[in-house]
Amino acid sequence: MAKTSVNTYGNESISALKGADRVRKRPGVIFGSDGLDGCEHAVFEILSNAIDEAREGHGSVITVTRYADQSIEVEDFGRGCPVDWNEREQKFNWELVFCELYAGGKYGNGDGDNYEYSLGLNGLGSCATQYASEYFDAVIHRDGFEYSLHFEKGENIGGLKKEPYSGRKTGSRFHWKPDLEVFTDINIPVEYYLDVMKRQAVVNAGVTFRFRNQVGSKFETTEFKYENGIVDYVNELSGPSPLTQPVFWQTERKGRDRADKPEYKVKLSVSFCFSNTVQVIEHYHNSSWLEHGGSPEKAVKSAFVSGVDAYLRQQNKYQKNESKITWVDIEDCLVLVSNNFSTQTSYENQTKKAINNKFVQDAMAEFLKAQLEVYFIENPFDAEKIAEQVLVNKRSRESAEKARLNIKKKLSGSVDIANRVQKFVDCRTRDTERRELYIVEGDSALGAVKLSRDAEFQGIMPVRGKILNCLKADYAKIFKSEIIMDLLKVLGCGCEVQDKHAKDMAAFDLMNLRWNKVVICTDADVDGFQIRTLILTMLYRLVPTLIQRGYVYIAESPLYEITCKEKTWFAYSDAEKSEIVNGVLAGKKYSIQRSKGLGENEPDMMWLTTMNPETRRLIKVMPEDVERTAAVFDLLLGDNLQGRKDHIADNGYKYLELADIS
Known part of the structure; x- marks a missing residue:
C-alpha cells in the first residue's frame, strides 16, 4: 500500500489573507475570540465610535437596539460618519471606514486631530465588525444628505446611495447581524448590553445611553445617565452610610513613556470613599473598562499603601514591632473609580482590557500620593476613621492567618497514615495549602506517577481493582470496602453519611482535609473513564462537599504524541x-x-503533561446544580434500568464510533 506523500513547504506555500478573509477566517486576532466574547467585542467597537462623537460634544444620546433575530443596531446623533469622496486618498471614505483595516478619523492628518481622546483608536472597529457580519447596513445623515450602504459577508452590494435630506438630524445608524460562519455564538445576552451601557454612562458624564430590547413585537427600554459621572456612581455604590464622603480629584499632565518616545497628554480623574460594608474598585481608560487594570491599578496600589502607611507612622498608630499594612487591608474598605483619558494609549491587546503606559502609571501614582497627603491634613476626622478601619482589617487578617496556621499544624503535625494504608505514598510538606493527592489506577500507574511527581507536595493513592459503584451498593458493602475506607482515611476529612455502618468513620469536618487538591488521574481510555466515574461517584455520595467546594480535579491525559x-x-x-x-x-x-x-509513560513526559502545575491540564469538578448531577449519576449508574435503556436508545447513536464493537 503506497504511503501518502507529505506536502512540500516551498516558495509557493506562503499565502496572505485578503479583504474580508483577514477578519472572517481569523476573528480571534481582531476580537480576542471567535466565541461570544468576540461577538460582544464587535458590538463594543461600533459603540466606541458613537461614544467618541458624544464625548467631543456631538450628540448626547446613544441608542442600542437588540433585535429578536439577534441583529444589533447602534445609533448616535453626532456629525455623521464621512462616507463621500476623499480627494486626498482618491477613494470614497466609506471604502476607508468599512473596508480598510487601520483607517479612520483618529490618526491625525495634518489638519489637527478630530478626536483628542479616543476609545476607538485602532481604526479596526467599523471595518472588522462589517467584515464579520452576515449583513451590515449603514445610514448616515450629514451635510444635508442621507447616505446609505449595504454589505453582505464583507462585500458591498450596490455602492453608495446619496439622497438630499431636509431634516435637521445628523448622525450615524448601523444595523448588522453577526455571522455564525465567523462566530461560534451570536446570542448576546441582555445582561451584557445593560452592563456595558451602564459603565459607559458612568464615565461619560451627561450622555444618555438608551437600550431597547425587542421582546415579541414590543421594545423594552432602559436608560442610563450619570450627570456628574463617576462621583454619582461612587455615591451609588457606597450606599447611604459610607465611612467617608466621596471625593473627586482630577488633573492633566504631559509626559512620555520612554525618553525616545513622543510626548502625550493624559487627563486623570478619580473618585473614592471608604466604607466598612462595600468594596469596589474599577478603572476606565478612554471610556473602556479595564477589566484587568494595568497601569492605573498599579498606581492606585502604590499611592494608597504609601499614603496610608505614612499617615499611620506620623500619628504613631502602629503598635511596637507591628508589621506594615498591605494593599489588601486598604482594598477591603475602599470604593474607588478612576476614569482616565490619554492622547496615546498602549493597550495590552485589541480587546482593551488593560493598559501598560508607564507615564500614566507614574503620573497617577505621583498625583494620588500628593492629594492623599493634603486630604489627610485637611480632613483629620475622616483620616482617623480611615486609619482605624485599615488597621482593623490588617489585624483581623493576621489573626485569621495565625489561627488557620495553628489549626493546620494541629491537624497535620502528628499525621502518619503512610504506614496504615497499603501502598499510599505521602508527600513531605505538612502545609495543606500545597498538598495534592493523585488518585491513580493500579500499581503500574503508581510506579510511573511516583517517579514523575514532585515529592515535596504530591502524594499518591493507588486504587486497586474495580471500585464499588456507590450509587448501587448499600452502605453495608460500601463501608466494608477496603479501597473506599483507605481512601477516606487518606483524605482525612471523615464521611458525610450518617448510617449505622459508618460508625467507625469520623464525622465530616472540612477543616481536617489534608489536601488542597484531590486529582483523579486515570488512563485516557474506556476503562480509565469508567474508573474515573466510579471514583467521582464515591466522592459524590460520601463527601459531596469536596466537589461543591472545588477540591476535586480530573487530570487530563494526552490522547496523542505528535513528533x-x-x-x-x-x-x-x-x-x-x-x-x-x-x-x-x-x-x-x-x-x-x-x-x-x-x-508506560516516561517520567519526564508524565511530569510535563500530567503533574507539573505549570504545564498540566486539570479540570475542576464543580457541579453548579447538585440535584442535576445526582440525577445524571443515578441514571447512568443507579437502579433506574428502564431510564438507562431509554437514554441509550435516544442518545447512543452519538457514540457508536467510540464503542468497542467488532
Whole structure:
C-alpha cells in the first residue's frame, strides 16, 4: 500500500489573507475570540465610535437596539460618519471606514486631530465588525444628505446611495447581524448590553445611553445617565452610610513613556470613599473598562499603601514591632473609580482590557500620593476613621492567618497514615495549602506517577481493582470496602453519611482535609473513564462537599504524541490533533502515536503533561446544580434500568464510533 506523500513547504506555500478573509477566517486576532466574547467585542467597537462623537460634544444620546433575530443596531446623533469622496486618498471614505483595516478619523492628518481622546483608536472597529457580519447596513445623515450602504459577508452590494435630506438630524445608524460562519455564538445576552451601557454612562458624564430590547413585537427600554459621572456612581455604590464622603480629584499632565518616545497628554480623574460594608474598585481608560487594570491599578496600589502607611507612622498608630499594612487591608474598605483619558494609549491587546503606559502609571501614582497627603491634613476626622478601619482589617487578617496556621499544624503535625494504608505514598510538606493527592489506577500507574511527581507536595493513592459503584451498593458493602475506607482515611476529612455502618468513620469536618487538591488521574481510555466515574461517584455520595467546594480535579491525559524532528506536541483531543497537524506542522513530516497508558509513560513526559502545575491540564469538578448531577449519576449508574435503556436508545447513536464493537 503506497504511503501518502507529505506536502512540500516551498516558495509557493506562503499565502496572505485578503479583504474580508483577514477578519472572517481569523476573528480571534481582531476580537480576542471567535466565541461570544468576540461577538460582544464587535458590538463594543461600533459603540466606541458613537461614544467618541458624544464625548467631543456631538450628540448626547446613544441608542442600542437588540433585535429578536439577534441583529444589533447602534445609533448616535453626532456629525455623521464621512462616507463621500476623499480627494486626498482618491477613494470614497466609506471604502476607508468599512473596508480598510487601520483607517479612520483618529490618526491625525495634518489638519489637527478630530478626536483628542479616543476609545476607538485602532481604526479596526467599523471595518472588522462589517467584515464579520452576515449583513451590515449603514445610514448616515450629514451635510444635508442621507447616505446609505449595504454589505453582505464583507462585500458591498450596490455602492453608495446619496439622497438630499431636509431634516435637521445628523448622525450615524448601523444595523448588522453577526455571522455564525465567523462566530461560534451570536446570542448576546441582555445582561451584557445593560452592563456595558451602564459603565459607559458612568464615565461619560451627561450622555444618555438608551437600550431597547425587542421582546415579541414590543421594545423594552432602559436608560442610563450619570450627570456628574463617576462621583454619582461612587455615591451609588457606597450606599447611604459610607465611612467617608466621596471625593473627586482630577488633573492633566504631559509626559512620555520612554525618553525616545513622543510626548502625550493624559487627563486623570478619580473618585473614592471608604466604607466598612462595600468594596469596589474599577478603572476606565478612554471610556473602556479595564477589566484587568494595568497601569492605573498599579498606581492606585502604590499611592494608597504609601499614603496610608505614612499617615499611620506620623500619628504613631502602629503598635511596637507591628508589621506594615498591605494593599489588601486598604482594598477591603475602599470604593474607588478612576476614569482616565490619554492622547496615546498602549493597550495590552485589541480587546482593551488593560493598559501598560508607564507615564500614566507614574503620573497617577505621583498625583494620588500628593492629594492623599493634603486630604489627610485637611480632613483629620475622616483620616482617623480611615486609619482605624485599615488597621482593623490588617489585624483581623493576621489573626485569621495565625489561627488557620495553628489549626493546620494541629491537624497535620502528628499525621502518619503512610504506614496504615497499603501502598499510599505521602508527600513531605505538612502545609495543606500545597498538598495534592493523585488518585491513580493500579500499581503500574503508581510506579510511573511516583517517579514523575514532585515529592515535596504530591502524594499518591493507588486504587486497586474495580471500585464499588456507590450509587448501587448499600452502605453495608460500601463501608466494608477496603479501597473506599483507605481512601477516606487518606483524605482525612471523615464521611458525610450518617448510617449505622459508618460508625467507625469520623464525622465530616472540612477543616481536617489534608489536601488542597484531590486529582483523579486515570488512563485516557474506556476503562480509565469508567474508573474515573466510579471514583467521582464515591466522592459524590460520601463527601459531596469536596466537589461543591472545588477540591476535586480530573487530570487530563494526552490522547496523542505528535513528533516532528526533535520536538513533541501533545494533543488532548482529535480536534487539537487536527489543529496541530494542519497548523504548526502543515507541510512538515511528523509522526503520530496514540499515547500510552500512565504506567508506560516516561517520567519526564508524565511530569510535563500530567503533574507539573505549570504545564498540566486539570479540570475542576464543580457541579453548579447538585440535584442535576445526582440525577445524571443515578441514571447512568443507579437502579433506574428502564431510564438507562431509554437514554441509550435516544442518545447512543452519538457514540457508536467510540464503542468497542467488532
